[in-house]
Amino acid sequence: MTSSRAAMRSIAAAAIAMMAWPIGGKAVAAPQNGTVGTVGTIVVYFIDHQLLPESEVETLRGEVVQIFGGAGLAVEWTLADSPRRRLEHNELRLIILPSDGTRWFHGPSNVIGIAPHDDTGTGRNCFVFYRQAIWFRQQAVFRCREAIQARAAAELRGVEVDPFVDSLAPEDCGERLASLTAMIVARAAAHEMVHILLNKLDHSPDGLMRSSFDLADWFDADPERFRLGDDEIQQLVELLGSSSPEPAR
Numbered sequence: 502m503t504s505s506r507a508a509m510r511s512i513a514a515a516a517i518a519m520m521a522w523p524i525g526g527k528a529v530a531a532p533q534n535g536t537v538g539t540v541g542t543i544v545v546y547f548i549d550h551q552l553l554p555e556s557e558v559e560t561l562r563g564e565v566v567q568i569f570g571g572a573g574l575a576v577e578w579t580l581a582d583s584p585r586r587r588l589e590h591n592e593l594r595l596i597i598l599p600s601d602g603t604r605w606f607h608g609p610s611n612v613i614g615i616a617p618h619d620d621t622g623t624g625r626n627c628f629v630f631y632r633q634a635i636w637f638r639q640q641a642v643f644r645c646r647e648a649i650q651a652r653a654a655a656e657l658r659g660v661e662v663d664p665f666v667d668s669l670a671p672e673d674c675g676e677r678l679a680s681l682t683a684m685i686v687a688r689a690a691a692h693e694m695v696h697i698l699l700n701k702l703d704h705s706p707d708g709l710m711r712s713s714f715d716l717a718d719w720f721d722a723d724p725e726r727f728r729l730g731d732d733e734i735q736q737l738v739e740l741l742g743s744s745s746p747e748p749a750r
């Protein structure tokens with residue numbers, strides 16, 4: 502798309518033009534990698550004000566699918582659109598905003614995502630602040646680069662690498678950086694989605710629903726750090742099990 506054409510379109514229309522898969526209210530089947538038997542479906546209306554590249558959207562969708570697949574829940578995506586009606590209990594809007602949270606919600610600047618609630622429950626909208634995900638990745642880049650340089654310097658001098666360097670970033674940190682922003686967005690999104698789906702504000706001591714993610718988490722290859730806990734799985738299955746069952750063919 503040329504920039505002049507882009508300038509003449511609304512943000513939503515520009516987002517549509519950047520997506521390569523079917524759009525316009527048509528549901529797109531999610532990849533099913535690693536899911537146990539599907540017991541229900543979460544419907545996500547994905548509104549991307551950041552105009553993310555297709556590859557990044559694919560990565561973040563894949564991770565969200567993995568997380569909820571652990572509870573036997575499939576994720577159905579509708580891109581750049583959402584119904585003008587009250588959403589059902591298995592539906593929500595996931596909105597990616599280019600700014601940080603201070604601008605929109607006057608909250609602290611280190612918030613990656615938010616699931617606003619009011620007295621009547623949730624508006625079924627959750628927001629991820631892309632600028633904050635970029636900030637996180639940038640901190641990871643600094644750490645990774647510092648660790649690579651320290652290891653190279655130690656090797657040149659023929660000395661042992663200081664153990665501090667390993668705490669800074671693992672040797673393979675560079676391999677994680679390419680997909681890191683999308684993974685941060687995905688995990689923040691999944692966290693906020695659970696707040697919406699279960700209509701709860703409280704957090705768990707560990708896993709996806711802990712109250713904050715730490716910089717060191719992003720270099721940890723263990724996906725368990727971002728998975729649902731047994732309690733959350735049970736609650737989600739109770740609430741959403743048998744939602745949108747597969748039509749008989």
Ligand SMILES: [Zn+2]
Pocket residue numbers: 692696702704711712
């Ligand atoms: Zn939270």
